[in-house]
Amino acid sequence: MKIVGVCACCSGIAHTYMAKKAIVNAAEAMGDEIHMETQGTIGAEDELTANQIKEADCVLLCIDVHIEGMDRFKNKKVMKISTDLAIKAPKQIIAKIHRELEKAI
Amino acid sequence: MPKMKKVGIKAPVLTAIGYLLPLVVASGLLIAIGNLTGGEDVTSLDGITVPDALTTIGVFGMGLLPSFIAGYIAYAIADRPGLAPGFLMGQVASFLGAGFLGGLIGGIIGGYIALFFETYLKVPKWAQALMPMMIIPTLTAIIAGLIMVFVLGGPIAALTAGLTAFIKGLDQSQKFAYGFILGFIQHLDYGGAISKVPNLICDGMMADGIYGPEAVKVLGSMVPPFGVTLALLLSKAIHKPIFYKEEIENIKVAFPMGICMITEGVIPIAMNDLVRTIISTALGDAVCGAIAFSMGVESMVPSGGMFVVPAMKNPGWALVALAAGSCVTAIMLVLLKKKIDPAMEKKVEKEEEVDLSGLSFS
Numbered sequence: 231m232k233i234v235g236v237c238a239c240c241s242g243i244a245h246t247y248m249a250k251k252a253i254v255n256a257a258e259a260m261g262d263e264i265h266m267e268t269q270g271t272i273g274a275e276d277e278l279t280a281n282q283i284k285e286a287d288c289v290l291l292c293i294d295v296h297i298e299g300m301d302r303f304k305n306k307k308v309m310k311i312s313t314d315l316a317i318k319a320p321k322q323i324i325a326k327i328h329r330e331l332e333k334a335i
Numbered sequence: 336m337p338k339m340k341k342v343g344i345k346a347p348v349l350t351a352i353g354y355l356l357p358l359v360v361a362s363g364l365l366i367a368i369g370n371l372t373g374g375e376d377v378t379s380l381d382g383i384t385v386p387d388a389l390t391t392i393g394v395f396g397m398g399l400l401p402s403f404i405a406g407y408i409a410y411a412i413a414d415r416p417g418l419a420p421g422f423l424m425g426q427v428a429s430f431l432g433a434g435f436l437g438g439l440i441g442g443i444i445g446g447y448i449a450l451f452f453e454t455y456l457k458v459p460k461w462a463q464a465l466m467p468m469m470i471i472p473t474l475t476a477i478i479a480g481l482i483m484v485f486v487l488g489g490p491i492a493a494l495t496a497g498l499t500a501f502i503k504g505l506d507q508s509q510k511f512a513y514g515f516i517l518g519f520i521q522h523l524d525y526g527g528a529i530s531k532v533p534n535l536i537c538d539g540m541m542a543d544g545i546y547g548p549e550a551v552k553v554l555g556s557m558v559p560p561f562g563v564t565l566a567l568l569l570s571k572a573i574h575k576p577i578f579y580k581e582e583i584e585n586i587k588v589a590f591p592m593g594i595c596m597i598t599e600g601v602i603p604i605a606m607n608d609l610v611r612t613i614i615s616t617a618l619g620d621a622v623c624g625a626i627a628f629s630m631g632v633e634s635m636v637p638s639g640g641m642f643v644v645p646a647m648k649n650p651g652w653a654l655v656a657l658a659a660g661s662c663v664t665a666i667m668l669v670l671l672k673k674k675i676d677p678a679m680e681k682k683v684e685k686e687e688e689v690d691l692s693g694l695s696f697s
Binding site: 239240241242243244245248271288293294295296307308309310311312314315317318319320321322323326330334 | 342345346347349350352353356357410411526527528531592597599600602606686687688689691694695696697
């Protein structure tokens with residue numbers, strides 16, 4: 231499964247990156263291909279490419295704040311959660327995404 | 336009929352704080368450096384010195400706060416068309432003496448009015464380019480501005496003034512109690528979503544000229560990381576191992592992060608033993624807050640950790656409060672946490688079950 235997403239928390243220093251790490255680890259452990267962009271206080275890093283977004287099965291937003299570039303995800307399946315949840319239960323979230331995607335097919 | 340998108344209030348406010356922080360930190364440090372080198376806030380260029388200039392620039396920055404908060408809240412609610420009227424509402428709040436709270440409310444009102452127009456106002460095709468440029472900002476500014484000036488401005492200004500008078504009128508024992516409560520709630524989830532609320536209140540009071548709570552916030556943010564570090568040393572001294580190897584590695588990272596006022600480094604350690612850790616750090620924070628607030632420690636800089644302590648008012652008491660809080664946390668941790676087998680790498684990892692049934696794709 232191919233997943234793209236964005237992580238962004240309020241101060242953009244810690245939760246953003248912790249959420250990214252947790253989600254990426256969980257997704258890769260389940261054999262998914264995942265690209266997560268971070269929008270921290272330093273600006274956007276690991277920016278998603280148009281191709282990555284196009285090929286992705288779904289979009290996972292781990293965000294507490296307003297993010298840049300929401301229009302990129304028009305017509306995509308988008309799931310939105312908080313960074314806290316991403317840090318707390320990354321495996322369950324990836325499993326949930328799998329279930330939801332299978333349901334959709 | 337199109338429906339207004341759901342944005343709520345929390346995400347916009349958090350967004351605004353994110354944009355606000357660098358401004359407040361830079362301005363606060365400018366004021367602190369200026370004041371420490373003998374500068375003061377001046378209004379003309381006659382005989383101005385470098386320290387005067389620094390302080391004055393910092394004060395300009397603080398004056399921007401209501402506009403920043405209002406502007407970026409409105410931006411987060413209504414996207415770009417909200418930005419201009421949002422900033423304007425902040426200026427209105429400053430003018431009305433409604434300060435930070437006024438900016439907060441003005442931004443929410445401006446943002447939602449702009450969002451309303453974006454969603455429901457239909458114009459002919461030729462005028463569509465004018466929507467974000469002219470129509471939405473102007474209409475929003477008129478309506479939100481009039482609401483602020485004639486309806487909400489007065490009450491908010493009165494509320495701000497009342498709060499200021501209330502805090503300035505507290506005697507020492509009351510300050511001790513308020514400092515205790517403030518410290519207790521300030522960093523409950525180590526910089527997460529819960530602690531952002533009391534953090535914001537302290538930032539707001541700082542913008543309106545009350546600097547005590549901000550000192551509680553800054554000092555308190557360092558108590559959890561310093562506390563767990565001390566607890567590690569203490570546990571080694573008395574031969575009661577309480578941290579796994581992996582946690583010890585985490586503490587080595589959490590400590591320098593703590594010096595820079597990033598409390599989040601404690602999260603991985605707290606996650607393994609949530610209740611005991613939170614009780615210990617919250618009580619340490621409460622003690623730190625009680626001492627700092629009652630002894631008149633004040634901070635004009637909202638962020639920066641140990642580096643801004645010299646710029647605080649009564650820095651000696653700031654250090655005492657910090658040390659006392661950290662010791663309380665450390666002792667509590669050593670007492671409360673169970674003895675573990677030090678040979679174990681880490682706690683067996685198991686995710687806490689969470690209810691995700693409400694989640695779906697949209």
